[in-house]
Amino acid sequence: MPKVTFITHHGQTHEVSVPTGTTLMLAAVDNGVPGIDGDCGGQCACATCHVFVDPAWAERVGGRSEREDDMLNFAAELRDSSRLACQITLTDALDGLVVHMPEGQH
Numbered sequence: 001m002p003k004v005t006f007i008t009h010h011g012q013t014h015e016v017s018v019p020t021g022t023t024l025m026l027a028a029v030d031n032g033v034p035g036i037d038g039d040c041g042g043q044c045a046c047a048t049c050h051v052f053v054d055p056a057w058a059e060r061v062g063g064r065s066e067r068e069d070d071m072l073n074f075a076a077e078l079r080d081s082s083r084l085a086c087q088i089t090l091t092d093a094l095d096g097l098v099v100h101m102p103e104g105q106h
């Protein structure tokens with residue numbers, strides 16, 4: 001049951017624990033975390049699940065796929081740490097993950 005902390009632009013934190021294998025997007029949506037809509041259902045086609053991976057976790061989370069990178073080009077507030085939450089699968093290695101939400105998502 002990896003635990004994840006979502007931090008909004010305003011500093012509000014939401015901690016959730018989800019079964020291993022859950023995507024970061026579903027971890028948010030299934031637990032009512034505001035700011036992650038997941039409109040396309042995780043198909044890497046909407047960018048409403050944009051998050052910034054905390055710098056302490058960047059290496060463990062890894063980089064974007066080419067398709068994800070293309071979709072993120074449509075996202076506001078794009079940063080080096082930007083990822084689409086639907087493209088991150090939570091494993092025990094990511095237990096404790098911290099991600100931040102863009103200002104426009106709340």
Ligand code: FES
Nearest residue numbers: 038045046047086
């Ligand atoms: Fe649509 Fe992630 S849920 S891109």
